[in-house]
Amino acid sequence: MSGARRLRAAVAAAVAAALLAGCSAIPVSGRVQEGGTDVRRDPGIGFIAESPVLGAEPDAIVRGFLLAAQAGPTSTTPFSVALEYLTAGAGTTWKPYAQVFVLDGVAQLTVSDTSDDQQGHAVVHASGTVVASLDEQGVLTEEPTPISKETTFELTKESGQWRIDSLEDGLLVPSQVFTTTFHRTRLNFLSPDQQAWVPDVRWFPQQSWRTNAVREILAGPPDWLGAAVEPVLPAGTALALNSVTDGPDGNLQVSLTDQISEASATARGLFVAQLRATLSDGTGESIGITLLDRNGPIAPSDVASLTPPRPSGPALVLRDGALWSLAGRELVQSDTAVSLGGLDPTALAVGSGGAPVVVRDGAGRLVRVTGDPTALLQGTTLLAPSVDRFGAVWSGEPTGPIQVVLPSGGVYPVAAPWLDGRTVTSLAVSPEGARVALVSVGQGGTQVQVAGVVRDVHGVPTALARPLIVGQSVAGVTQAVWQDETALALLGQGEGSAGVYLAGVGGLAGSAGGLARRVPGVNGVTALSASVGTGDILALDAQGVLYLHQASAVWPVIGQDVSLMAFPG
Template sequence: MRKGTHVVAAVAALACAVTLGACAQIPTSGPVRVSTANADPQVDIALLPQGPAVGAEPRAIVSGFLGAAVAATTSPKEFQTAREFLTDDAAGTWDPDGSVRVVREPPLLEPSVSGVDVKDGETVEVAAHATTIATLDTAGTYTEVGNPRELSYRFTLTQAGGEWRISGLDNGVLVPANLFANQYRATRLYFPAEGNIKSFVPDMRWFPRQSWRRDAVQELLAGPPEWLQGATRSLVPEGTQLVSPSIQDTDGNEPVAVRLSEQISTAPAAERSVVAAQISATLSEGAGRTVAVDLFSDTSRLSVDQTDVDLPATIVQAMALQDDQLYRVEDGRLVEHDVPVDLSALDPTALALSPATTPVVVRDGTDQIVNVSSDDEGGPVTLIVGPDLAAPSVDKFGNTWSSGDTGELQVSTKTVEVVEVEPDWLSGRKVLSVSVSPEGSRIAVVSQAPTGTQVQVAGIVRNGEKVPVDLAPPISVAAPVARVEEARWSGLTTLALLASDGEGTSGVWNAGVGGLPGAGGQSKQLPGLTDVVQLAAGVADKGIMVITKDGDLEHEETGVWQPLAEDVDLVAYPG
């Protein structure tokens, strides 16, 4: 067989659909049901796919099916039209939710060689060739593919009654990358932190636009994903289900009715209010406003009090080190810091500070992590010692993180006790970078093995004293980005990455933990700089800062790098 050059017409036509806005954030604190989201609303566009034409040839049938399957996520008919291209038996067994493959370009169709005359009951085969760059599982979790390669998806067609229909195919759908964000809605779910139910931890998912509200609430009811187990919890009583098959948005500020099964009424009032806040925060994603929620137990409206919750945010300004002097980075300039530090006997090679301003921590050379803001009359206090330590990260509870031997992390607690965290998934890997999220429930780890570097994010499991004891199984982030050296939290569910080509050229990438909103899920390189040596980032519009090889401190603003200062040694946001 010779590969055809025909691009799936129905799928390509959808590329003309209006591009939707990026997923926006909701407020980071305050009453969830009252405050106003500072965001551009996402607009849902319904596409109406066409059914099979009379007398259509096999290739046209497959082409039409692929287009109808993609359009189904926004069509009021959902997958009804797509099933018209299938035989009755295939229509009854095909599961469109079985898998979603995001492909680089619309599939190319290649028919099998067949005879000129085909009798009823005989079959032909059509192959669709496409390169998968990401997958979406049944829970809406987006994962980029590290080494994309072209695969062949085969469709068997049968002619009955003079019309071709698909009788054999794989479950799932193929979605071209340029259409993915139009058809699937980026939505953050929010789960209560294990040690503080009013501290929300976000988890990015992607749902079909036609059913995103229903799917999002169902996933909230299902509880935290594996990678957040032990770091977050569910307050939803076991067995609670969504009673209504759909959740309809309302005009203006009217509450959205969410009808759950009677188990929800057994939740304590305080926890029920947090569940309502979870749903409100999730439904507010991209709405341009805070969506109020009325909870129902079947048909009975429940009394739910308003509650204040917190979303991850970097509150304190960045700090920079210049000529052994600490400065605050304020309004585009360096302002001398009032915390006394003594760096005279140290060789600072990395800087970290607590979300609570102190401690201020530096890496001394490559083998020592030191608290330089200690009140101890003896001066700086050594926290962690070891060869080739990763740049430190200080969490909101005052614990200082760095690397350890292969396969482990070292954490210095507030009492300067060093604990080792050795998750199974780090076995045999050298840790290059660690970064704890502002709320303290997640950690981004860059590690290295002979096969290359890997960026992973996992929930942090802590004991009653907030000391970390383990990490949950991780999810992979930015798999296509090679030679990552450093990762820093730059948004609720985004990371800024410093990557190098190994030959002196380095740059900054944005990557999504669960997909990057506004980029169709895919990691994206920021243009303009190729000589970055250090990276810092903050959550909630703080932005990204870098230091170049020449010591220039630059700040990224809407895709443009703005110079702030020269001859800067180190820079860090809290965390």
């Protein structure tokens, strides 16, 4: 075999080959299979991989392996077909989930000139463009810019047939099929006041996502949440079996190690509620959970479900010096009593339920304008304020420190050493108050960062955990606001003008590869606000034109001569 043959295939053709080689419904009942798969209660698509063809050339073997490996996460017998393409030795050492590279398109194959059919040795190179990567804990990381990736497969002959004898750990998965083979999962951790779940998005193999979710909950929160959440079970509690199984009563059975005996009935009840919130997959479905130790079922206390805290009340808009409210797609005069006389409002924030209303007066003063005007914070150039669910107002100087003003009037600094040397341009507190989204500029350029809020025993914010970086593919971000419990609306630069983007904190739902994407239809945007309860987005341009984005992609104009706007929160 001589010369280099480059095999190019269109994404659609490759996806069809990978996925339409055979499709079957994944079983929705029956006992869980060994190997870490779990019960699938929701209908889904299983991809049937094809075994090697007799006499297949090295490039065909590698192509077949890549397609079979992509199907592995959806199979009830994960990677059993993919292993048919490997020698026995390679099959025992290959770790498919060690790293998952999400590709823009499909890998292109090149057969090396050094391949020799007579000697029974061949080398095939696979190259692609990586847009994101997934680690063994299910954490998705978006690349700032697509990067080139090449991996090498060495093949030998076994019983006269080419098989892969050496390969890199991991998977190459096109972004178009990533969200089909991996399940976007919201792990839920308990807020310190035990009143809210704090979500942490992961991506797990479709056939074992529930087992993986339970395992990662037991492993504890990621570093970026850290002390911002409350542990539920004693440290060291783990799954006693490799799978979450389906019990005879229809409940999911979760078998735990002996440490569970140290947990109180209340703690076990919280754990059951935590699992229900996570494993219901956001559907609201009531899932039965049975906890077991070595002696059998263990009884938890009944714990009421926690309702996600979502700021209530309409958006407020400052137009012609007066306050207006958003009602549907119209602006109506607000009945919120505010005192704006003598102020120069340059930023606006609203608490849940419509209070407090806070403005930035000029560049360096925050004033609560509901009731008697009250100066909250004085500075040189303060960040636009954000109000958390406790009524505390967050702001601070762009170069630090971040400061929080409690409803009592007390002002407290929030430590964030990782912001040293960076300039913050935007700050927004999440609906449950356990996370903060920031945009900062410094070494490495502009970054959108989400960090857990560490509070003291009195609930006062004291520090921010080291952050998770999100939305790295969006250039020139100047503002980030919460559009959902796990999604941010970003004001970024692209396609010649400033526009609106959506980025997932851990990966965006409904987007190829979980990647950030632009929301088309409006350009020249200068400011954003969003509603976590509805997902609505307000966008303001330099001419004071206010646009509203709801479920449709249309951006109707709902106001002119607008200077400021803010949804509660």
